[in-house]
Amino acid sequence: MDWQGWLSLALTLGAVLLLVFTRFVPHFVLMAALTILSATGVLTAAEALSGFANAGLITVAAMFVVASGLHASGGIDLLVNKLLGRPGTARAAMVRLFLPVLPLSAFLNNTPVVATMIPAINAWCRRINVAPSKLMIPLSYGAILGGTVTLIGTSTNLVVNGQYQALTGEQGFSLFAITPVGLPVAIIGVLFMLVAVPKLLPDRRESKPFDNMREFTLEVAIDPNGPLVGLTVEQAGLRNLERVYLVEIDRRDSIITAVPSEEILRGGDRLVFAGETEAISDLLRIHGIVASINPAKAALSEDRAERRLVEVVVSQSCSSIGETIRSSRFHDRYGAIVLAVARNGERVAGNLGNIIIKPGDTLLLEARPVFVSRQKYNKDFLVINDLDTVQPRHSKAVLSWGILVTLVLAAGLDVVSMLNASLLGAGAMLVTGCLSVSQAEKSLDLTVLITIAASFALGASLEKTGVAAFLAENIVSLSGGRPWLLLLLTYAAVSLMTETITNNAAAVIMVPIVLAMTGQAGLDPEPFMLAVMMAASASFATPLGYQTNLMVYGPGGYRFSDFVRIGVPMNFVIGAATVGILLLLYPLSQS
Numbered sequence: 001m002d003w004q005g006w007l008s009l010a011l012t013l014g015a016v017l018l019l020v021f022t023r024f025v026p027h028f029v030l031m032a033a034l035t036i037l038s039a040t041g042v043l044t045a046a047e048a049l050s051g052f053a054n055a056g057l058i059t060v061a062a063m064f065v066v067a068s069g070l071h072a073s074g075g076i077d078l079l080v081n082k083l084l085g086r087p088g089t090a091r092a093a094m095v096r097l098f099l100p101v102l103p104l105s106a107f108l109n110n111t112p113v114v115a116t117m118i119p120a121i122n123a124w125c126r127r128i129n130v131a132p133s134k135l136m137i138p139l140s141y142g143a144i145l146g147g148t149v150t151l152i153g154t155s156t157n158l159v160v161n162g163q164y165q166a167l168t169g170e171q172g173f174s175l176f177a178i179t180p181v182g183l184p185v186a187i188i189g190v191l192f193m194l195v196a197v198p199k200l201l202p203d204r205r206e207s208k209p210f211d212n213m214r215e216f217t218l219e220v221a222i223d224p225n226g227p228l229v230g231l232t233v234e235q236a237g238l239r240n241l242e243r244v245y246l247v248e249i250d251r252r253d254s255i256i257t258a259v260p261s262e263e264i265l266r267g268g269d270r271l272v273f274a275g276e277t278e279a280i281s282d283l284l285r286i287h288g289i290v291a292s293i294n295p296a297k298a299a300l301s302e303d304r305a306e307r308r309l310v311e312v313v314v315s316q317s318c319s320s321i322g323e324t325i326r327s328s329r330f331h332d333r334y335g336a337i338v339l340a341v342a343r344n345g346e347r348v349a350g351n352l353g354n355i356i357i358k359p360g361d362t363l364l365l366e367a368r369p370v371f372v373s374r375q376k377y378n379k380d381f382l383v384i385n386d387l388d389t390v391q392p393r394h395s396k397a398v399l400s401w402g403i404l405v406t407l408v409l410a411a412g413l414d415v416v417s418m419l420n421a422s423l424l425g426a427g428a429m430l431v432t433g434c435l436s437v438s439q440a441e442k443s444l445d446l447t448v449l450i451t452i453a454a455s456f457a458l459g460a461s462l463e464k465t466g467v468a469a470f471l472a473e474n475i476v477s478l479s480g481g482r483p484w485l486l487l488l489l490t491y492a493a494v495s496l497m498t499e500t501i502t503n504n505a506a507a508v509i510m511v512p513i514v515l516a517m518t519g520q521a522g523l524d525p526e527p528f529m530l531a532v533m534m535a536a537s538a539s540f541a542t543p544l545g546y547q548t549n550l551m552v553y554g555p556g557g558y559r560f561s562d563f564v565r566i567g568v569p570m571n572f573v574i575g576a577a578t579v580g581i582l583l584l585l586y587p588l589s590q591s
Contacts, residue, residue, distance in 0.1 A: 002465070004040075004042045004461075004464075004465045005465035005466050005467045005470070007036075007037075007040065007042060007465075008037070008042060008458070008461035008462055008464075008465045008467050009462075009467050011033045011036060011037065011458065011461070012033075012458055012461075012462060012467075012509060014033075015029050015030060015033050015458065015501075015505075016497070016500070016501055016509075019500070019501040019502070019505070020500045020501060025316075025317045025447065026317075026447075026451045026501070026502045026505060027447045027450040027451040027454060030450075030451055030454035030455055030457075030458065030505060031450065031454045033454070033457065033458055034048050034049075034454045034457040034458075037457055037458075037461050038457075042461050042464070042465065043457060043460060043461055043464065047457070047460050047464070048457045048460075049453075049457075050166065050456060050457075050460065051452065051453035051454060051455065051456025051457060051460075052453040054159075054162045054163070054166060054453070054456060055162050055165065055417075055418075055419045056158045056159045056160075056161055056162020056163065056165075056452075057158075057159065057162060057449060057452050057453055057456075058419060058422075058423070059152070059158045059162070059418055059419050059422045060155040060158050060159065060448075060449065060452065061444055061449055062419075062422035062423045062425065062426040063108070063109060063152055063155075063158070063422050063425075063426075064109060064443045064444050064445060065425075065426035065429060065430070065435075065440045065443055065444070066108070066403070066404060066407065066422065066425045066426050066429055067108040067109045067112045067113075067443070068112065068429075068435050068439055068440060068442075068443030069400050069403070069426075069429030069430075069434040069435040069440075070108060070112075070400045070401070070404060070429075070434075071112045071115075071116055071435075072393060072434060072435035072436075072439050073393045073394070073396035073397045073399070073400040073434040073435065074393065074394040074396075074397045075396075075397045075398075075400040075401050075404075075434075076100075076104060076112075076113065076116045076117070077116070077120070077397075078394075078397045078398075078401075079100045079104065080100050080116070080117060080120050081120075083096060083099045083100045084096050084097070084100075084120075084124050086127070086128055087128060088128075090130050090131075090134040090135070090198055090201075091194060091198050093124075093128060093130050093134070093135060094134075094135065094138050094193065094194060094197075094198070095194065097121070097135055097138060097139060097142065098138070098142050098190055100117075101113065101117065101139060101142040101143055101146060102142055102145065102146040102149070102186060102190070103146065104143075104146065105142070105143040105144075105145075105146025105147045105149075105153060106146045106147065106149040106150045106153045107150060107152060107153065107404060107408055108404075109154070109155065110143035110144065110146065110147050110153070110154065110548055111445075111547055111548060111551070112443075113143055114139060114140060114143050114548040114551050114552065115382070115551065117139060118136070118139070118551065118552065118555050121135055121136065121139060122555060131202075131203045131204055132204075132555060132556055132557070133201060133202050133203060133204040133556045133557050133558065133562075134198065134201050134203065135556075136552035136555055136556030136558070137197070137201060137549075137552060137556060137558065137562070137563070137566060138193055138197060138201075139548075139552055140546070140548040140549050140551070140552045141189070141193060141540060141570060142190070142193075143548050144537055144538070144539070144540070144546060144548060145185070145186040145189045145190065145574075146186060147537055148178065148181075148182035148185060148186060148533070148534055148537050148538075149178070149179055149182040149183050149186055150175055150176060150178065150179060150182070150408075151173055151174070151175045151176070151177060151178055151418060152175065152408075152411075152418065152422070153178075153182070153537075154503075154533075154536075154537050155448065155452065155504060156503050156504050156507050156533060156536040156537060157178060157533045157537075158418070159452050159455075159504050159507060159508060160507050160508075160511055160529060160532055160533050160536070161173050161418075161529075163456065163459060163507075163508055163511045163512075164511060164515075164525075164529055166456075167459075167463060167511065167512060167515055168515065168525070173526075173529070174411075174412070174414070175408065175411045175412045175418060176412055177526075177530070178530055178533055178534075180581075180585055181530050181534060181578065181581050181582060181585065182534065184577070184581055185534065185574060185577045185578050185581060188573065188574075188577045189570065189573065189574055189577070192569075192570065192573050193570075196569070197566055200565055200566050201562070201566065202557075202558070202559075202562060204556075204557040204558075216274060216275070216339060216340040216347065216352075217247070217272055217273065217274050217339060218244070218272075218273050218275075218279070218280045218283070219270060219271065219272050219273070219292040220270075220271050220273070220280070220283050220284065220289045220290065220291065220292055221268065221269065221270050221271065221289070221290050221291065221292055222265050222266065222267055222268060222269040222271065222288065222289065222290075223267065223288050223289065223290045224267025224268050225267070226267075226287065226288030226289070226290075227287055227288045228265050228286075228287075228288030228289065229265060229266060229267045229288070230264060230265070231264070231265055232261065232262050232263060232264055232265070233246060233259055233260070233261050233262070233263050233265065234261040234262065236265055236286075236288070237286070238271070238286075239261050241273075241275075241279075241282075241283075242351065242353075243275050243276040243278075243279040243282065243351055243352075244273040244274065244275035244276060244279045244282075244283070244352070245273060245274050245275055245337065245338075245352060245353060246259050246271060246272075246273055247259070247272045247273060247274050247337045247339060247366055248271075248272045248337075248366060249263065249265075249269050249270065249271055249272075250269070250270035250271075250272065251266060251268075251269050251270070252268070257337070257366060257367070258331060258335060258336065258337055258366070258367070270292060271289075274337065274338070274339040274340065274352060275351065275352040275353075276349075276351065276352070308366070308367050309339075309364065309365070309366055310336070310364075310365045310366075310367050311362060311363070311364055311365075311554065311555075312362070312363050312365060312381035312382060313360065313361070313362055313363075313381065313382045313550055313551060313553060313554045314357055314358065314359055314360060314361045314362075314363065314380070314381060315359065315380060315381060315382055315547070315550060316359045316550070317380065317447060318357065318359070318380040318381065319333075319380060320333070320357045320380070321357055321358060321359055322356065322357070322358075323356065323357060324353060324354050324355060324356055324357070325338050325341075325352060325353050325354075325355055325357065326353035326354065328357065334365075334367075334380070335367060336365040336366065336367035337365065337366045337367070338352065338363055338364070338365060339364045339365065339366055340352070340363075340364045341355050341357075341361055341362070341363055341364075342361070342362040342363075342364075342554065343358065343360070343361050343362070344558075344559040344560060359550070360543050360550055360553050360554075360560075361554075362553070362554030363381070382547070382550060382551045393433065393434065393435075396432065396433060396434045399432055399434060400429065400434040403425055403428045403429055403432070403434070404425065406425070406428075407421045407422065407424070407425035408421075410424075426440070448504070451502060451504055451505060452504045452508070455504060455505045455508035455509065456508060458505075458508065458509055459508045459509060459511060459512050460512075462509070462512045462513065463512035463515075463516070468512040468513045468515070468516040469516045469520070471513050471516070471517075472513055472514075472516035472517035472519070472520050473520060475489060475513075475517055476517055476520050476521050481521065483521065483523055483588035483589065484579075484583055484588070486517060486518075486521060486523065486528075486588075487527065487528060487531055487579055487582060487583065487588065488579055490510070490514055490517075490528050490531050490532065490535075491531045491534070491535045491575055491578060491579055492535075492575070493510060493535075494506055494507065494510050494531070494532050494535035494536055495535040495538055495539075495571065495575060497509070497510070498535060498536050498537075498538070498539045498545065499539055499541055499542060499545045503536040503537060503539060503546070504536070506536055507532055507533070507536040510532055511529070511532060514528050514529070514532060522589065523588050523589055524586065524587065524588060524589065526586065527582045527585075527586035527588060530582060530586075531578065531579070531582060534574075534578045535575070535578070538570075538571060538574045538575065538578070540563070540566070540567035540568075540570040540571050540574070541563060541564060541567035541568050541570075541571050542560070542563050542564065542567065543558065543560060543563045545567075549563060549567075
């Protein structure tokens with residue numbers, strides 16, 4: 001290899017290591033690699049930016065809008081409410097759960113499916129007396145399995161198809177090309193969960209870290225005749241207390257949330273603090289502060305229009321990860337106050353301001369109502385409770401399903417291409433009013449789209465500089481020319497990369513290597529491409545490996561070990577099923 005090849009290999013390995021061992025977000029790392037490849041001339045400008053015009057990427061973007069239209073119209077709720085019912089056991093509840101989750105995830109991005117179903121499942125669990133911890137992991141795993149059933153089930157399938165078309169010039173895969181593999185694998189995965197997972201799932205119905213607000217909030221009042229009347233919060237020394245943080249002021253008929261430092265205190269103000277409840281004695285020692293005027297009723301338990309209690313999970317791309325709540329200036333950055341933090345299903349006690357924010361942490365926030373609409377599509381957090389103030393357009397629910405079915409039939413029967421079907425479906429959702437233009441704009445996950453587009457540059461450089469051929473030659477040599485072993489190595493490599501970096505990046509990096517490998521060995525590339533698609537989705541072993549796992553982490557009250565205990569066997573079962581079915585259905589050698 002020449003220097004361009006070594007640079008491409010170094011950038012690929014460097015990107016993987018940065019994504020595994022640092023907090024750099026994927027789209028930043030991959031855009032940096034794209035910039036270096038373009039600036040050094042390894043790729044031309046057109047080659048470096050080709051990912052942004054790839055048909056797979058545009059199809060992903062259009063499907064985000066289609067999924068949002070089904071969500072905004074209440075189409076998902078329509079199906080969920082009809083299929084859940086009242087099962088008698090946790091295992092029967094899992095069966096009812098899979099009925100809507102699998103078909104929905106087969107034709108929609110599974111993130112909005114899981115986001116919609118979390119509050120519905122929580123309410124359902126209360127009705128049927130089943131712990132949410134018995135159903136939240138099955139919800140996520142079911143959504144992942146459902147996504148492997150069709151080409152549009154996950155963005156990864158579309159991306160692999162788009163890169164395959166770009167590198168080979170072939171027509172690509174049809175909508176249901178992956179179904180002969182994905183459907184039986186999904187059935188096997190569901191059966192495994194029904195048999196083995198109920199015994200492995202914890203029962204944590206009582207483990208609700210935010211149930212009793214009196215455990216982490218305390219209230220005091222301003223003495224009307226004391227020296228603090230007329231002073232600002234800053235002047236009264238209430239802004240930078242060590243063990244507690246001022247959350248809100250209850251002033252007669254109004255609530256002041258996310259209290260600014262310059263807010264002037266008045267006699268009779270009821271102050272709500274979050275943090276160590278033992279600090280109540282420290283507060284009462286401050287001259288001018290007295291015990292709460294209404295100790296029998298917690299202020300935060302009152303339903304007030306000025307405030308919203310929001311439960312969120314910290315995503316891997318949150319810019320505050322690794323910082324303490326105090327040093328991250330959480331209040332200024334997000335316009336919300338942290339009331340409490342839960343980790344591994346339990347509330348983190350101690351000094352609230354000194355808690356270091358980690359991926360997967362569940363935060364209870366107090367915020368103004370606008371926070372939900374602003375942060376719902378912000379990738380720092382995953383909103384996990386039902387706080388959307390925008391009412392679904394229920395009158396459009398059936399219409400949105402009609403649009404989705406028409407889209408699927410048009411693509412499945414090859415009336416139009418997958419790209420055109422998705423674009424027409426997105427346009428129909430907008431024109432018919434199933435969702436607004438604003439909702440369509442917010443549905444576009446720009447970080448995912450940039451990550452996908454930038455990944456293409458790395459893939460193109462590996463193919464252009466001969467790195468893919470070099471690696472493929474060594475892998476073929478390692479396998480001793482045995483096609484089944486090559487298929488197994490392909491699946492294992494993608495699966496391991498998916499657990500450590502993003503599934504889309506793992507797939508895009510591996511596609512040119514796998515194509516070069518099959519070309520040198522004289523093998524049919526189709527089963528290997530399907531193996532890449534399947535392995536990139538099969539991420540069960542950690543809550544951080546797949547976004548839906550992270551979304552159910554907090555609502556289920558799970559610990560990291562719960563995912564390892566259940567997810568590792570799932571990885572082996574799905575891997576063995578995928579490779580076995582591919583070997584049965586596809587002759588690996590080209591005819």
